Amino acid sequence: MSAPVAAPPEAGPETVQRAEEVLAGAAVPAGLVDFHSHLVPGVDDGARDLGEAVRGVDALAAEGIRHVLTTPHIDASTIARPELFETQQREVEEAWFRVVDACVDREPRMSFHLGREILLDTAAPELSDPRVRLNGGPYVLVEFPRLNLPAGSEDAVGHITGLGYRPVVAHVERYLYQGDPVPLWDEWRHAGAALQVNAASYVGRYGANARELAWRALELGWVDLAASDYHARGRPWITQAREELRMAGGDAQDEALFERNPRHLLRGEELESVDPLVQRRGAWSRIRKYFRGR
Ligand SMILES: [Fe+2]
DSSP states (O other): OOOOOOOOTTOOHHHHHHHHHHHHSSOOOSSEEEOOBOOSTTSSSSOOSHHHHHHHHHHHHHTTEEEEEEOOEEEHHHHTSHHHHHHHHHHHHHHHHHHHHHHTTTSTTOEEEEOOEEEOOSSSOOOOSGGGSGGGSSEEEEEOOTTSOOTTHHHHHHHHHHTTOEEEEOOGGGSOOSSOSHHHHHHHHHTTOEEEEEGGGGGTTTOHHHHHHHHHHHHHTOOOEEEOOBOSSSOOOHHHHHHHHHHTTOHHHHHIIIIIHHHHHHHTOOOOOOOOOOOOOSHHHHHHHHHTTO
8 A cells, every 4th residue: 555654754764664564564563543633733623733732642642542643624625726735735744744753752652644534515525645545545534514414425425435435434423413313324334434433422522412323323333443533632532432332342342443443444454344232231231321311
């Protein structure tokens, strides 16, 4: 897989070697991959400055993350305007290089990668530039306006599949759905999408509704990937989310969502299917259902 390496020109040989190992595919060794975050300072609603970005990397490292693929926001309509895109992309890469350079000694076991989270404000996004895809591979992280999910969203997803790429719909539990989201999730899946849930949703950090939908998608077996969507403030909530999954009897789902499939994604490999979660009955389940407002 050819992919751009998010390393500054002046980065040390260790950074380059780590990146080469990852791109060689033999690596992505032990350690977790987080492929959705906002750690490039000053370019979106994530990290506001270099210090916040570095602390964000530290926070992910403290939760066991060893491969950070950060994904600053971009509108699909911006990608369609080459001059504007190039200006923004250069700004993103330069800012990210500064973060990597500041972190390489603090987090010597960490590898750094870059992608974008694309807001689908056009139905037919241009994706041929590898810099708009995740680590330059086949996966494309996409989102819709959360409060105004457009009609025909499945067509936009299908367009990406038709181009030969694999759409990953971000935080499917966080949209304001008009009615039951399950039929729409089904359409996205049939249009070729993988579905991603934010770790923090499993512990209720986005509210009861997002938490309910995150667990529901898991019970359907329709969540392919979990990620932090970390904005460099507060906590990533990965460790706590994984604990909740395991306490609910979801050891297999936990490993697939947080370990194996993010690693497959970073390598550009096919994702594994995830079995529906059959929740463990008992006191813990009753307590959680209470907090989920059932
Ligand atoms: Fe995001």
